[in-house]
Amino acid sequence: MSKYDLADDILTEEVAIEPIRAGFGRGLKKAGELDANVVALCADLTESVQMHLFREAFPERFIEVGVAEQNLVTIASGLARAGKIPFTASYAAFSPGRNWEQIKTTTALNDQPVKVVGGHAGLYTGPDGATHQMLEDIALMRVMPNMVVVVPGDSIEAEKATIALAVNGKPSYLRLARDKTPIFSTDKSPFEIGKAYVLRPGKDITLFGTGTMTYELLVAAEILAKQKIDAEVVHVPTIKPLDNETILKSVEKTGRAVTVEEAQIAGGLGGAVTELLAEYLPVPIKRLGVEDRYGESGTPREVIEHFGLDGKSLTKKIKTFVDRAPQYKKGF
Amino acid sequence: MSGQLTIKQLEDKATSVRRDIIRMLEEAGSGHSAGPLGLADLVTTLYFSVMKHQPRDPDWDGRDYFFLSNGHCVPVQYAVMAEAGYFDKDELLTLRKLGSRLQGHPERTRLPGLENTSGPLGSGLSQAAGVAYSLQYLDGQPHRFVYCITGDGELDEGNIWEAAMFAGKYKLRQFVVFVDRNNIQIDGNTEDVMPLEDLAGKWRSFGWHVQEIDGHNIESIQDAVGMAKAIENRPSVIITHTIPGKGVDFMEYDYHWHGVPPNHEQAKKALQELRTLKGKIRHEGQGV
Numbered sequence: 344m345s346k347y348d349l350a351d352d353i354l355t356e357e358v359a360i361e362p363i364r365a366g367f368g369r370g371l372k373k374a375g376e377l378d379a380n381v382v383a384l385c386a387d388l389t390e391s392v393q394m395h396l397f398r399e400a401f402p403e404r405f406i407e408v409g410v411a412e413q414n415l416v417t418i419a420s421g422l423a424r425a426g427k428i429p430f431t432a433s434y435a436a437f438s439p440g441r442n443w444e445q446i447k448t449t450t451a452l453n454d455q456p457v458k459v460v461g462g463h464a465g466l467y468t469g470p471d472g473a474t475h476q477m478l479e480d481i482a483l484m485r486v487m488p489n490m491v492v493v494v495p496g497d498s499i500e501a502e503k504a505t506i507a508l509a510v511n512g513k514p515s516y517l518r519l520a521r522d523k524t525p526i527f528s529t530d531k532s533p534f535e536i537g538k539a540y541v542l543r544p545g546k547d548i549t550l551f552g553t554g555t556m557t558y559e560l561l562v563a564a565e566i567l568a569k570q571k572i573d574a575e576v577v578h579v580p581t582i583k584p585l586d587n588e589t590i591l592k593s594v595e596k597t598g599r600a601v602t603v604e605e606a607q608i609a610g611g612l613g614g615a616v617t618e619l620l621a622e623y624l625p626v627p628i629k630r631l632g633v634e635d636r637y638g639e640s641g642t643p644r645e646v647i648e649h650f651g652l653d654g655k656s657l658t659k660k661i662k663t664f665v666d667r668a669p670q671y672k673k674g675f
Numbered sequence: 676m677s678g679q680l681t682i683k684q685l686e687d688k689a690t691s692v693r694r695d696i697i698r699m700l701e702e703a704g705s706g707h708s709a710g711p712l713g714l715a716d717l718v719t720t721l722y723f724s725v726m727k728h729q730p731r732d733p734d735w736d737g738r739d740y741f742f743l744s745n746g747h748c749v750p751v752q753y754a755v756m757a758e759a760g761y762f763d764k765d766e767l768l769t770l771r772k773l774g775s776r777l778q779g780h781p782e783r784t785r786l787p788g789l790e791n792t793s794g795p796l797g798s799g800l801s802q803a804a805g806v807a808y809s810l811q812y813l814d815g816q817p818h819r820f821v822y823c824i825t826g827d828g829e830l831d832e833g834n835i836w837e838a839a840m841f842a843g844k845y846k847l848r849q850f851v852v853f854v855d856r857n858n859i860q861i862d863g864n865t866e867d868v869m870p871l872e873d874l875a876g877k878w879r880s881f882g883w884h885v886q887e888i889d890g891h892n893i894e895s896i897q898d899a900v901g902m903a904k905a906i907e908n909r910p911s912v913i914i915t916h917t918i919p920g921k922g923v924d925f926m927e928y929d930y931h932w933h934g935v936p937p938n939h940e941q942a943k944k945a946l947q948e949l950r951t952l953k954g955k956i957r958h959e960g961q962g963v
Contacts, residue, residue: 414837421805
């Protein structure tokens with residue numbers, strides 16, 4: 344396997360930071376340049392979700408629908424019927440939070456290539472509080488047949504993911520975070536829908552991360568190494584279709600696993616990986632994320648730390664798990 | 676195929692469609708009776724004298740679009756499509772059966788000629804509006820029209836008014852919507868469940884051109900469509916007054932027939948009635 348190209352100095356103070364949503368904004372504009380059928384619809388949050396770059400470049404292909412998320416995706420379904428590739432964006436709390444049934448019936452069951460872009464997802468939405476910190480979206484979208492679910496880890500990957508989703512021909516969900524977060528990938532790092540990537544090889548445990556949590560796992564793995572725990576970090580930017588092969592191959596080697604997401608642990612990345620492993624390779628596993636509760640106000644970083652999802656807190660939780668859970672051996 | 680058939684011929688087709696609806700529902704053993712029967716004249720008129728379409732080439736790129744927003748009324752669309760030659764009439768009897776292309780509520784991916792998947796109420800109008808927007812603003816195709824039927828009970832849904840506002844804002848001139856005003860929904864009369872009046876005033880205030888017609892008078896339907904297409908700078912809604920269960924005496928006006936099919940005896944009686952009614956369907960109050 345070729346080595347994943349990680350950015351330099353990511354574990355230092357020098358690490359570059361940028362909101363993941365900014366990558367989406369750039370990617371959408373590029374997708375618009377590549378295909379005249381790409382159109383963008385927004386529900387009164389154009390700059391917040393970074394659609395203004397597309398709007399400025401292609402005003403005739405930008406459609407404002409007002410604060411109406413049900414209409415947002417159903418108008419898009421009609422545009423797709425007329426041959427367009429519609430990107431719809433709002434906050435994840437509202438789309439897919441409010442319009443799940445419309446997404447299911449008019450885009451997924453109807454098999455139209457509407458892109459649902461959920462901005463401001465997760466705890467990094469910070470001060471806005473629980474109503475706006477969407478934590479259930481990964482689970483909601485993952486259970487929907489025909490739906491592709493992508494959660495980029497940083498802004499560079501978000502840009503690549505957006506361009507890839509424009510041409511995948513499928514109804515798709517793209518999850519974005521609001522606040523500035525570290526960039527760990529580079530222009531040269533691979534991104535393909537449906538692929539997971541080993542960012543750091545190890546033999547004692549596999550740490551699966553998605554979205555903003557992958558970076559925190561890189562931090563945790565570095566600290567764990569000093570404690571003589573050799574952790575493998577696997578980045579899972581596509582929750583559906585899940586890269587079963589990469590996940591199983593890694594866990595076959597390490598014999599135990601942890602999943603981390605900035606979302607409810609039920610049904611999300613943790614759900615997906617646990618379901619896979621329970622059926623094919625039942626190793627000890629620990630799901631980390633938000634555990635059946637709602638978020639709350641605070642600065643983004645305060646909230647992340649409050650929920651124990653920063654690299655240091657994760658290190659402690661992972662260490663505790665490693666100490667109590669034996670590595671699975673075949674024929675166990 | 677537009678403009679070829681006489682009113683009498685269209686009425687005969689609508690009667691034939693009603694008979695197929697009864698047969699389909701009896702065979703299926705479940706489904707909605709009142710709405711489809713009430714819409715038979717409208718849907719027949721759209722497919723046989725209004726819309727540009729090619730049954731043998733459902734995705735023909737010069738076609739007008741038809742969206743059924745109230746998907747539970749799909750038996751009428753299936754029956755009209757079979758009548759028009761989209762598929763063989765024998766297939767109508769597979770309605771709601773395992774493996775059928777004629778699902779209980781319409782699924783676009785299963786049957787060529789369907790433009791959308793619907794059933795959950797309130798979102799067909801905006802899907803249709805999306806196509807109308809594309810034709811008018813993105814595709815430069817001013818001669819193609821989008822026709823959409825919504826139920827009246829369906830207007831309780833908030834999504835409908837989001838779409839109404841959208842179409843009004845963008846002045847979707849190639850958009851012709853029919854509200855099937857039959858005054859019934861599952862729990863009873865629409866004005867008891869959730870009052871809709873002043874319905875015309877509501878649409879007008881959203882920027883729409885509004886007409887009201889007798890939905891069983893084929894000439895009225897044709898005239899109203901002609902007017903709607905001539906209206907230059909607004910979407911058009913045609914409040915289409917229909918009788919639920921139209922054509923079958925014991926079903927007419929009775930909301931209990933909203934969501935149930937006829938049994939064998941009832942179907943037999945209904946088919947007999949439709950035979951005697953043939954050709955007289957638009958002459959209200961003249962007895963049978």
